[in-house]
Amino acid sequence: MTPGARRPDLLPALTPLIVAAIAAPFIGSLPTFVTLTVASLAMGAMLFVMASGLTLAFGLMDVLNFGHGAFIAVGAFAATVVYQFAPHGSLATDLASFVAALAAAAVVCGFVGYVYERLLIAPVYGRHLEQILITIGGSIVIEQLLLALFGTEPLDLSPPAAFRGALVFGQIAVEKYRLVALGLGVLLYVLLLLVLSRTRIGLLIRAGVENREMVEALGYRIDRLFTAVFMAASALAGVGGVLWGLYQSQARAGMGADLLVLVFIVIIIGGLGSVTGCFLGATLVALIANYAGFLAPKLALVCNILLMVAVLLWRPRGLYPLGAK
Amino acid sequence: MNLTLDGVHTHIGRYHILQGVDFQAPAGLTTMLLGRNGAGKTTTLRTIMGLWRASRGAIRLGERRLDGARASDVARAGVAYVPETMAIFSDLSVRENLLLAARAGAMDEARLDWIFGFFPALKTFWASRAGSLSGGQKQMLSIARALIEPRPLLLIDEPTKGLAPAIIDGLIACLKDVKERGATILLVEQNFRVAREVGDRVAVMDNGRIVHAGEMAALAEDAELQGRLLGLSLDSHQ
Amino acid sequence: MRLLSGDPPRGWPARALVVLVALALAATPLLFHGAKPLEVAEKICVMAALAASYDVLLGYTGIVSFAHVMFFGVGAYGVGLASYALGPGWGAMALGLAGGLALSAALALAIGLFSLRVQAIFFAMVTLAVAYAFNVLASQLPDLTGGEDGRSFRVPELLRPGHHFGHWLGTAVTGRTLTYYLVLAGAAALFLVLLRIVNSPFGRVLQAIRENPLRAEALGYRIVFHRTLAVIVTALVAAFVGGLDAMWLRYVGPDTALSFSIQIDVLVIVVIGGRGTLYGAVVGAAVFVIAENYLRALIGAAATATADLPLLPNLLHPDRWLLWLGVLFILAVRFAPRGIVGELQRRHDEGRRS
Numbered sequence: 001m002t003p004g005a006r007r008p009d010l011l012p013a014l015t016p017l018i019v020a021a022i023a024a025p026f027i028g029s030l031p032t033f034v035t036l037t038v039a040s041l042a043m044g045a046m047l048f049v050m051a052s053g054l055t056l057a058f059g060l061m062d063v064l065n066f067g068h069g070a071f072i073a074v075g076a077f078a079a080t081v082v083y084q085f086a087p088h089g090s091l092a093t094d095l096a097s098f099v100a101a102l103a104a105a106a107v108v109c110g111f112v113g114y115v116y117e118r119l120l121i122a123p124v125y126g127r128h129l130e131q132i133l134i135t136i137g138g139s140i141v142i143e144q145l146l147l148a149l150f151g152t153e154p155l156d157l158s159p160p161a162a163f164r165g166a167l168v169f170g171q172i173a174v175e176k177y178r179l180v181a182l183g184l185g186v187l188l189y190v191l192l193l194l195v196l197s198r199t200r201i202g203l204l205i206r207a208g209v210e211n212r213e214m215v216e217a218l219g220y221r222i223d224r225l226f227t228a229v230f231m232a233a234s235a236l237a238g239v240g241g242v243l244w245g246l247y248q249s250q251a252r253a254g255m256g257a258d259l260l261v262l263v264f265i266v267i268i269i270g271g272l273g274s275v276t277g278c279f280l281g282a283t284l285v286a287l288i289a290n291y292a293g294f295l296a297p298k299l300a301l302v303c304n305i306l307l308m309v310a311v312l313l314w315r316p317r318g319l320y321p322l323g324a325k
Numbered sequence: 326m327n328l329t330l331d332g333v334h335t336h337i338g339r340y341h342i343l344q345g346v347d348f349q350a351p352a353g354l355t356t357m358l359l360g361r362n363g364a365g366k367t368t369t370l371r372t373i374m375g376l377w378r379a380s381r382g383a384i385r386l387g388e389r390r391l392d393g394a395r396a397s398d399v400a401r402a403g404v405a406y407v408p409e410t411m412a413i414f415s416d417l418s419v420r421e422n423l424l425l426a427a428r429a430g431a432m433d434e435a436r437l438d439w440i441f442g443f444f445p446a447l448k449t450f451w452a453s454r455a456g457s458l459s460g461g462q463k464q465m466l467s468i469a470r471a472l473i474e475p476r477p478l479l480l481i482d483e484p485t486k487g488l489a490p491a492i493i494d495g496l497i498a499c500l501k502d503v504k505e506r507g508a509t510i511l512l513v514e515q516n517f518r519v520a521r522e523v524g525d526r527v528a529v530m531d532n533g534r535i536v537h538a539g540e541m542a543a544l545a546e547d548a549e550l551q552g553r554l555l556g557l558s559l560d561s562h563q
Numbered sequence: 564m565r566l567l568s569g570d571p572p573r574g575w576p577a578r579a580l581v582v583l584v585a586l587a588l589a590a591t592p593l594l595f596h597g598a599k600p601l602e603v604a605e606k607i608c609v610m611a612a613l614a615a616s617y618d619v620l621l622g623y624t625g626i627v628s629f630a631h632v633m634f635f636g637v638g639a640y641g642v643g644l645a646s647y648a649l650g651p652g653w654g655a656m657a658l659g660l661a662g663g664l665a666l667s668a669a670l671a672l673a674i675g676l677f678s679l680r681v682q683a684i685f686f687a688m689v690t691l692a693v694a695y696a697f698n699v700l701a702s703q704l705p706d707l708t709g710g711e712d713g714r715s716f717r718v719p720e721l722l723r724p725g726h727h728f729g730h731w732l733g734t735a736v737t738g739r740t741l742t743y744y745l746v747l748a749g750a751a752a753l754f755l756v757l758l759r760i761v762n763s764p765f766g767r768v769l770q771a772i773r774e775n776p777l778r779a780e781a782l783g784y785r786i787v788f789h790r791t792l793a794v795i796v797t798a799l800v801a802a803f804v805g806g807l808d809a810m811w812l813r814y815v816g817p818d819t820a821l822s823f824s825i826q827i828d829v830l831v832i833v834v835i836g837g838r839g840t841l842y843g844a845v846v847g848a849a850v851f852v853i854a855e856n857y858l859r860a861l862i863g864a865a866a867t868a869t870a871d872l873p874l875l876p877n878l879l880h881p882d883r884w885l886l887w888l889g890v891l892f893i894l895a896v897r898f899a900p901r902g903i904v905g906e907l908q909r910r911h912d913e914g915r916r917s
Contacts, residue, residue: 200430
């Protein structure tokens with residue numbers, strides 16, 4: 001075999017199609033199937049945004065942040081603050097306030113992520129047990145601070161008027177907001193891939209995933225790279241939190257802890273550290289959640305656990321595991 | 326620039342690996358670091374590089390103290406490192422590996438051509454994933470990474486391990502040329518033929534200490550000294 | 564000494580603390596009147612035994628499970644649902660407990676074999692997901708489990724509050740007193756079993772794996788086998804404790820048996836009490852449960868005192884007690900990783916050496 005020729009591994013990428021093909025006959029009606037599938041793609045895009053940072057930080061830093069869910073909630077609450085002051089009415093103002101909410105969530109979460117990384121994570125690099133414990137502690141503190149600041153009742157976070165309503169194609173109705181979320185999720189996915197493949201910081205991240213020591217020996221400060229990536233991961237969680245909050249029309253302090261379970265399933269299925277795997281895993285989890293939610297609502301989460309079991313039995317390190325370390 | 330180690334001790338966990346290493350790698354020369362397996366050669370290079378922390382002693386590059394500095398600062402002081410494991414980034418292409426090593430941001434085309442002269446395979450597989458290269462090609466890439474920008478000091482750990490003789494010849498030519506251009510080289514090598522051909526000075530380690538230092542040519546002449554210091558006739562395991 | 568498997572707390576301060584907790588638990592029905600002290604004491608017994616079994620995983624084996632309370636819940640639901648379905652009786656409780664133990668062992672085996680093969684961090688994530696799904700499932704199957712409301716059930720005649728045995732030292736001895744002592748005895752017995760386990764050859768292998776997995780593997784210990792066995796054994800203990808607690812509460816529901824916050828409580832108890840000591844679970848449970856029940860009032864008082872200041876009353880609200888617990892937990896992990904008992908024992912050991 002000539003060097004450089006690497007057969008692309010396409011089989012995992014086909015799994016969402018397989019899942020959809022299996023579910024279709026059980027669902028029966030085509031409009032329902034299409035609606036569910038579009039809803040899944042949107043939910044998958046949001047799950048991807050929420051999970052991507054976690055998997056990125058794990059791949060590079062070997063740190064699994066059990067407080068990642070708390071950043072999702074922080075992002076959603078940051079958006080409620082922006083929406084309190086934002087004007088609304090026209091399409092332009094709605095779009096502007098949406099962008100402002102995303103930006104605010106990213107900035108706030110990035111900043112909280114900076115403090116969190118320096119204070120909690122930096123002292124326990126390389127020690128998984130302590131990492132799990134201390135990030136659980138961190139998630140409790142952030143969640144309780146949200147409760148203290150914003151009260152115990154969920155806050156309203158309805159999508160602006162421009163994103164409400166649905167587009168109707170014959171018998172098929174597609175909610176506008178779902179398309180917005182899907183578009184943004186795909187955009188962020190493409191951006192992440194571009195950053196990883198085309199920029200020096202992306203090269204450093206990919207190199208650091210393989211060999212942190214050699215990156216340092218080439219003259220780069222790996223600890224600063226860690227902090228930067230952790231901030232980016234937190235900001236992504238915050239952006240995901242805004243998207244999810246608007247989807248659910250509310251911000252709740254406990255929302256992150258609930259989502260963390262799905263996020264974990266996503267990154268385990270995708271392969272810890274892999275951005276593409278994360279995107280696929282998020283889509284799969286969302287498809288199962290929606291199809292099962294329609295066919296057997298009570299078993300939706302259990303079905304996703306079974307999906308995780310099935311994927312891991314097939315590929316013990318997930319769909320797209322990172323290259324050998 | 327001279328590299329000077331002065332009473333350097335290194336502990337790894339509860340093991341005391343380097344127990345007072347003293348030697349000098351004079352500027353513009355190639356110094357061989359020889360010794361049995363486990364003598365502490367790799368640990369010495371890693372300690373100079375800042376990848377292990379010296380618990381005692383001083384490491385100087387010219388006037389500058391390197392001990393206690395982070396590996397990234399040692400690298401920025403002008404030290405390039407080729408580890409025994411090669412440590413190429415297998416998920417990155419050959420080009421990307423070299424791009425990262427060029428901290429200036431862009432690669433100098435003329436210098437790149439000079440490197441291609443010794444290691445033509447790197448040009449052939451320029452856009453390939455580094456992980457798909459052969460063992461010898463990976464070694465070339467690892468050395469090329471250390472050469473892509475001029476550095477005053479090169480630390481190279483067993484570059485000829487597992488290489489075919491033809492490639493070794495290219496490597497020898499390359500090391501000689503690098504020295505011609507003014508770099509100081511500290512080379513750990515098991516292959517005595519290579520050591521004899523490229524080495525100006527030699528330091529022999531045993532049990533975490535330097536047990537002999539002198540001219541490489543003198544050691545190459547003295548079979549009795551070789552046998553005593555290195556425990557075996559190195560020529561025999563070529 | 565044989566009862567303690569030759570492994571008592573080291574040094575008099577740690578020893579005194581453990582003895583104090585044990586004596587207080589034994590004497591609570593005689594010393595205090597009213598329901599609340601007995602409720603608190605029962606909770607300490609249950610949390611101590613549950614946390615001790617968790618410590619075998621966290622402290623001795625070095626793995627983090629978020630499904631430990633799920634096993635506790637399985638035992639509780641076993642006793643509760645069997646008593647509910649079959650009517651009150653010792654047989655029903657025993658059958659329910661046996662069923663709970665069997666299900667726990669099967670679940671533990673599956674989770675262990677499945678997720679301990681790869682990285683230890685997988686285990687933490689997978690257990691979190693499984694426990695969460697189990698909790699959701701239990702709330703969504705009302706026909707079987709009573710759903711969110713759970714199930715109240717009746718216990719055998721002898722254990723009911725209305726059953727009077729008479730008076731002793733001026734205290735009425737009722738079925739509740741008997742139930743309490745059953746819980747205490749059960750928790751104590753389970754604790755001694757755990758102590759025996761960590762001091763057995765099996766326990767030493769677990770610690771060897773925790774210290775250096777690669778070396779242990781080189782010595783020929785099968786890591787996945789031993790870790791999975793540890794998960795199963797501790798799951799069985801947790802299920803047993805769950806059964807005891809259900810008998811005391813005469814109720815099972817997601818909030819008392821499966822809630823994630825119990826899992827956090829257990830984690831906090833083990834870390835603050837001292838992981839890898841077992842006795843830390845006892846001391847930690849006592850400190851935690853007493854703080855939970857009585858310190859909240861104190862925080863509330865501080866909130867009232869600072870009512871005029873901005874934000875501070877919010878942070879000091881009794882419901883924000885978890886905030887301060889979280890801060891304390893982080894500080895403990897960072898600066899006092901040995902916990903209360905571990906720290907006392909360390910001081911004792913150093914005192915003896917110098």
